[in-house]
Structures are given as C-alpha cells and as structure tokens.
Amino acid sequence: MIVLTKFGLKKAGKETTLFQDIEREECSMDKIITLKEISYQYHETDERQALNNVSLSIEEGEWIAIIGHNGSGKSTLAKTINGLIAPSQGEVTVGGLVLSEENIWDIREMVGMVFQNPDNQFVGSTVQDDVAFGLENQGIPRDDMIERVKSAITRVKMEDFMEKEPARLSGGQKQRVAIAGVVALRPQIIILDEATSMLDPQGRQEVLATVKEIKEKANLTVISITHDIDEAANANRILVMKNGELVQEGSPEEIFSYGDQLIEMGLDLPFAEKLKSDLRDRGIDVPAEYLTEEGMVDWLWTLLSKK
C-alpha cells in the first residue's frame, strides 16, 4: 500500500491499473506452494503412475485436506512437496523457491511433516530429545534450543512428560510430541500425513485441536492427508485424489454435498449426511445441499414447527 501511494502521487491517472498489478503480484506471493504438472512413478516398470500430471497451488494460511482411497497418491504428493520424492516430471515451488538439489534443505526448513506411525518417527530417547532433534540438525545454538524445545512442548501441553521415553507414552501423546518437534522448527507449512489415523477418537481430536490452535497463532499453512471426516471438515479446501490424479477440488460444503459418493472418494459420510440419507430412506424430503450439524438442527426445527 505504501508503494501504491508513492506511485499514486506521481501518476494519479494510472492508479487503478497499478492497483490491479500489485494485487495480482500479491496473490502470486501468497501462493506458498505451487505444483506444476507433477508426475511420478515408484518403479520404471510400474504400469500406473503414482502421480499423474498433478497441478495445484496452495495459498498461505490455508488449511488443505487431501482425501482419496489408499494408493491414490496422496502421500506421494505430500512427499514431493518437501523433496523426499523427486518427481520425474514437473516443477515444485515452495515459498518462492523452485525445488532443486541446492535448495532442498532450505525447503525442508519451511515444511514440517508429521507422519502416520507415531512410533516410527520418534528419533530421540525422550520427549525433549525428540523435539530437539530437528533443531540440532539445523545447528541452532544450545541456549536457543532449550528455550524453543520448552515452548514447543508447552504448546502441545506435554510439559509434564519432558523426560519420558516413547515406550511410556500413548499414541496420541507421541503424535503430539511429533507435532512439537515440527513446531519447534517454526516452519511455514505443516503436512500431516495421516497423522491421526492410528489414534483413538479422543487422541485424534486432541491432536487436531492442537494443530488448529498452533495454526491460528502462527498463521501456518496446513496440508492434511486424511480419511477422517472431522479433519477434512476443518479444512478451507478439500482436494480429492484418485489413481494419482487430482479429480475434485472444493470447499468442504461442496465436497460433502456429494453425499454417498464420498465413500467412493475414501471419506466417511459426515453425521449430518448420514442422518439425511436415513431420513430420505424414510420418505422425508431433505435439502440436497450440504448442511453442518448446526444447519441440520436448524432445518429440523423449522421443518417441525411448520407442521
């Protein structure tokens, strides 16, 4: 805006076009991740490609959910973003950098990843050592590290478990430690690669609430790969993958309005949708568009009070 006023003073006539230019530029700045026609196959002999010509862009501060069946390429897609997998075709841009051999470590600093199995990503012998692992890798000075480890552990509410070993923690607690490990690195992007799939409903909710809170505070971009309906409902945008291709894209409301087709996409039905289809089976006329639980309650009481 300061730039704009400067220019505006000089060339008042071109104000509008300038404004448009700047706005467009800001938009492209906001796009923190851009994938251009990414393809990948695990083995050269594979008939099917794990990723087939995928293009997408993600804006800063967005919460993206990627859904799809097992083997639809969701995890592969996530791994291309921080260079764990080098796509055979296409271009990955993260935070303005085009992913290449030279800047791969810079990009990994920007992207934090939490994986599915809480046991297999726990490197340290205790909670605090594990959280510190990433900081050690970046060569952060020790005093700084102690402070960051502590604040990250406090953020995920694990401060009573600093000295505990992984064998003494529950799955949900281990997953929160994994999140703390990522948070301590202060990335701009967090990728949850089915991070809640091995947890019980309570652990799942705790982990999601933690991520949500951290996201709000630090304006993070979150990409969550999931089969969990609640996790997907949290998102600003849902991407649907099928056979390595991006087949659908839309807000949760749009995606959830597909109703029964959701199961084919690898998601469960939201509770309101289940209720709707049960009501439909009993001959009650229900609205076609997606309703949240609150919306459903509203619709139900309006329906009944009309009668």
Place this chain on the structure above:
Amino acid sequence: MMDKLIFGRYIPGTSWIHKLDPRAKLLGTIIFIGIIFLANNWQTYLLLLVFALGAIHLSNIKLSFFINGVKPLIWLILFTVVLQVLFTGGSTIYFDWGPIIVSQEGLINGVFIFCRFVLIIFMSTLLTLTTMPLSLTDAIEYLLRPLKVIKVPVYEIALMLSIALRFVPTLMDETEKIMNAQRARGVDFGEGNIFQQMKAIVPILIPLFVSSFNRAEELATAMEARGYKGGEGRTKYRKLDWVSRDTVAMLVYALLTVGLVVFRN
C-alpha cells in the same frame, strides 16, 4: 519372557548414581570389567561384591531387578561353570573319570567364574538402568572422539547406537505382539524337540525382520524430513557436565583397584 530381559531399559531416578556423568559411569563399568580379572581369592571377590552391592544400594533400585538381569543368562553361566569344574586339574582330586576331573581348584575356580559373571552383569545392568540410552551414546561418542583422527565415523556410530537402544522396548513389545498373534493361529512356542522349536521361531523372526525394514524406512524418511543430513554441522541439545561427584567416583575406582592389587595373591 520379555520382561526378564531388562538390558537396555532405563529406570528414571534421582539417586547419586543416576546423577553421575554418563562418561564416568561408562568408564567405571569398563574399568570394573577390567579389574575383575585382578581378583583371584575370596578377599578380593568379597571386596568387589561389597563394592557392587554398595553401588546398587546407592542407585535406589531394587536388587530384584539385577537378579532378573542375571536370570536369562543363567544357563550360559552354569554351562561355563560346569565346564570349568569338570576340566580343571589340581592337587586335591575328589573325583576322577577319564578326562573328567573334579578337583578342589576346579570347584573354587567355578565359584569364582560364577561370581565374575554375576558381578559383570550387575555392574552393566546398573549402568543401563541408571543411564538414559541417549546419555550413554553421548558418552560413547565422547570417549570415541580420538578415533575421529583415523576417520572412524564416530557420530554415525553414536546415532546408530542411540536409535538401536531407543527401539529395544518397541521391538520387544512388537515381538510379544507377533508371538501372541502366532499363538492365536496355533503356533506352539517352546514345545517339541529342538528342530520343532527352531521352526516355531521362523513365524516370529520373518515378520519382525520385515517390520524392522519398514520401520527403518519410515524413520529415515522422518529424519530426513526434519532436516537430518549427517553428523556435520549439528549442535547438541544434551550437554555432559563433569562435576566433582564424577571425579569422586573415579577416585573410588582407583582405590578399588589399589585394594585389589593389595589383597590378591
């Protein structure tokens, strides 16, 4: 079965032994294993036993833990002791049958070897029970540092060790799970002759191997995603502090060595 194997498990505590620098503890254990061979009569063994029990007492850990640590190895120990007893010649012979001789010296030797084994297991168990695996690997890394000169990848060795130790309880739990799963499908463990028993191990070993490969793969991916690119340029979260307490421990070891030299034959 798995609960008895307590090697590699760590019991958190705040005792004097717990607070010792891991380097002091590791060095001490190595020294202890070295000087145990100086002992050759009952006075010296008594001295070592008193020392070991004293150290155990200081650690505030129940003696039963240490005895449990000996249990899985008891057959190996007894086997060695029996061989020693049966094949040591001497002046006072109680029993003589071809090459098999039971002599007074043999019996005494057997008892000494038994004590030696038990003491070594006690002290190494004490080390692992009171030292966090990571501190232990820190200590190993520190003590191996001189070897960097001859291009030994000290940091990588330390990392492998720390990961190996961290996964011991995880893999134990998994073994237990696989065993129960195979039991549920009708595999009998510990029954039949030696070949049948060995065959019954296969359905545990193969899944365990395969899952270890998968674990390794996932762990490596997770480490890389968190920016691990080798030992170069890393800082350390854990710092080792050598304080007066550790010097005292080393002095006690020196005294013990002197004592052993004085009392031995």
